[in-house]
Amino acid sequence: MSSFESPQILLVEDNASDAELAVRALAKARLSEGVFHVKDGQEALDFLYGKGSYTARNPAVLPAVVLLDIKMPKLNGNDALRRIKADKDLCAIPVIILSSSGEKSDIERCYREGANSYIVKPLAYELFAETMVAIARYWLCFNQPPTCSFL
Structure with missing residues (x-):
């Protein structure tokens, strides 16, 4: 996994096996x-805001997409x-729900x-x-995000 300095994908998943499978598939x-x-979810917000364990992270550098489980x-x-x-400051980040x-x-x-999308985990x-x-390919390669906050 990457350093938290410049993430493209923030994976928010409490199930270690699902997280490992996701990272392995993306690595392949x-x-x-x-x-x-x-x-x-709390760790995700700390990450996005650069708080808690992530105070060294620049909160201005946001992920291209958040993959979020709902039951955590x-x-x-x-x-x-x-x-x-x-x-x-965060609302333009695409949030994809990945749930069982x-x-x-x-x-x-x-x-x-x-x-922005809801996907049932196969x-x-x-x-x-x-x-x-x-x-990952869709949100990182094909999606055209706004260049700034639109609110």
């Missing part, structure tokens, strides 16, 4: 250089998503709270790996 596709992993300890993904999308839940209510809630490793690579 040569897309893992800019991946930084945190374990919960401390601060869950929905609360983290709401805070990111409510902040004028395919519940209609979870999907609708995440979109109401500002998620159970089969090969499909999970393909999904991670497709997400």
Whole structure:
């Protein structure tokens, strides 16, 4: 995984196995250089704001995309998503929900709270790996982000 100085992807995942599989899939596709992993929503916010363990990180350097699980300890993904999308300095960062839940209510809630995409984690490793690579390629290679905050 990359240093936290210039992440391209902030992976917010409490399940160590899922995080390892995601990073491994991205490494195989040569897309893992800019991946930084945190374990919960609070750690994600600390990372983005350069607080707590991340005070040495420049908060002006933001990831190109956040991959966010919703069911996590401390601060869950929905609360983290709401805070990111409510902040004028962070709201332009695409937030992709990666969840094991395919519940209609979870999907609708995440979109109401500002998620840019919602993806149910595939159970089969090969499909999970393909999904991670497709997400990274789209958001890092094809998506055209705004050049500044639009609020």
